[in-house]
Amino acid sequence: MPFLKPGGKLVAICANGPRQNAQLRPLVEQRGGEWEDLPPDTFADSGTAVNIALFTLTA
Structure with a gap:
C-alpha cells in the first residue's frame, strides 16, 4: 500500500451498504x-441509523 509506511496501520469506519460490501470489503480482506x-444503530445517539463497518489494514 503506497499510502502507508511499512508497518503503518489504517483504521477507518465507513458505511456498510451493498456497494461497500461489493467493492471495499473484498479489497480489505484481499x-x-x-x-x-458494527451493531445496528451504533450512531443512533447522533441522529443516524446508517449501518457502519470498522476496518483495519496494516502495511
Whole structure:
C-alpha cells in the first residue's frame, strides 16, 4: 500500500451498504485486513441509523 509506511496501520469506519460490501470489503480482506460489522444503530445517539463497518489494514 503506497499510502502507508511499512508497518503503518489504517483504521477507518465507513458505511456498510451493498456497494461497500461489493467493492471495499473484498479489497480489505484481499490485503489481509479485518472487516467488522458494527451493531445496528451504533450512531443512533447522533441522529443516524446508517449501518457502519470498522476496518483495519496494516502495511
